[in-house]
Amino acid sequence: MNTRKKLTLFNDPIYGFITIPNALVFDLIEHTYFQRLRRITQMGMSYLVFPGAHHTRFHHALGCMHLMQKAVQVLRYKDIVISKEEEEALYVAILLHDIGHGPFSHALEHSLVTGVDHEQISLQFMEALNKNFNERLTLAISIFNDSYPRKFLHQLVSGQLDMDRLDYLKRDSFYTGASEGNINSERLISMLNVANDQLVVESKAIYSVEKFLVARRLMYWSVYLHKTGLAAEQVLIRVLQRAKELIAQGDSLQASEPLMFFLKRESEVFDQTALKHFARLDDHDIIQALKGWCDHSDSILCKLSNMILDRDLPKVKLKNKKPTSAQVDKHKEKVSKALGIPMDQTHYFVFEGQVTNRAYRNDTQNINLLSKNGKLTDVAGASDQLNLKALTREVTKHYLCYPKGKHY
Known part of the structure; x- marks a missing residue:
């Protein structure tokens, strides 16, 4: 029987070459559930405003996985222990985090399919895949649904400064031409650390975090909520x-x-x-x-x-x-x-x-800055930018x- 040589690289317009880390991730990408994401627009109906916004959830998922590889590399360099099993689970969890999106992503989330959101559908897809892949997704599922004891791993997948947000801001900025969202994701990832089992950012990256939060607010008003x-x-x-x-x-x-x-x-x-x-x-x-x-x-x-x-x-x-x-x-x-x-x-x-629009929710999960002496400070309190505190307030428009x- 002929065996297929497995593709190891994707050429991405944002990051260049994206490497597929192992055979499990490759097989998940090839699965019909994941290939469907090629036909799900990342930004819903936004292409009617921004003609270039035809990129898909497939692009986004691969980009998130690429950033997760960078994050694992950075944290290990800083002596944060991440086992091989946890590493693989992180890649699987972030790769599949949006697999439950329906047609035109958020546009039809609560109308075409009622009683369930895309995160719950993603979980059901992951559980179905887990059966097909001999329970090899069990750890990824526990990280995804935040039942795994090491909480910072879940924060890398879903948090205030997760790989999802770091990719979609930069990617959506690129495809729409809206420069407001062009964040420095690599700088932010290089400043990540872990303290008290929580994902934190080293204090010298405060201005990069400020830029990230301001970019998120501007992208929502000028693009996502256009x-x-x-x-x-x-x-x-x-x-x-x-x-x-x-x-x-x-x-x-x-x-x-x-x-x-x-x-x-x-x-x-x-x-x-x-x-x-x-x-x-x-x-x-x-x-x-x-x-x-x-x-x-x-x-x-x-x-x-x-x-x-x-x-x-x-x-x-x-x-x-x-x-x-x-x-x-x-x-x-x-x-x-x-x-x-x-x-x-x-x-x-x-x-x-x-x-x-609320760019930063400091009432649920903070972005904490880690100083050299080990002290943790919420970014909104540490910032000298008055508008950063304003980003914690919810703004409503009719x-x-x-x-x-x-x-x-």
Whole structure:
């Protein structure tokens, strides 16, 4: 029998060559569950605002694994003991941390699949893979779900300064062209250390940490929560809401088998059957469905689908105050008259909501600076930048979306 020579390198536009550390990681990357991430856009509908943002969860997962290799190397150099088994588990945990994302990542997380978030689905994928790989993922799973005694290992996977954030800020900055997120991830990793079983940063890296937190805040307001991208995601959510409503009324819609399973699904129990269908669901199922629905006899589904495909998105007002009922009703009345639909269906085209941004949560898990004498200080307290303390406060903005004037 012919044996395949296993690929050991990926050429990444951010870091250069990424090395696959061992055969287990290679086999996980080759698995159909992981290959699906090639078809899951990292930034949802943001490509409608930033044309270059077509990178995928596959790119991101490999980048995170690369940074984890750097982190392990740095910590070992500083005499932090990490066994071979723990090292492999870290690589597996960070590689698979986003494997549970659905189509367009966060955009449809709580609408297409209800009752479960992507972290829980990631865990179910990992448990399924663990059975296929003779329980070799057991340690990785315990690190991922924070049940492993050495807590700093989990913080490398999921924390305030984890490999996930260090990659996505730099990667999303690169692909969107938004320089605000271009952090120095290698500098931050080189300053990592461990104290009292907690991941810390050496105090001389305080300005790099400040830059990281400010970059995170700016990327959220200017990119992740960009009002046009926000509107596009909300329209996509409403397309699927309408599709579910029509199916419940007995309408037969065109959709792939995995997508139809979730459009018809009533139970919020995410069992093995749901996992099987989810493993075949990606961005292409949604786009294919939109193309089929853009000529549907239902005017609402038809118009919403075309709004996404043609990038004919609603006008968005993003303000500090919540819009009044009178403001919302004014636009709903216009839509009802212009489109000839009853008032109780205008919520598909006129809608409001809110978004929040908090760059640093010092109430749950701090980023502590380690001084030469061993003292630990929270970065917000140690910083001489007044705006860093402001980043610990949650900022809320309210949005109102409604069709542009040409549709009235």
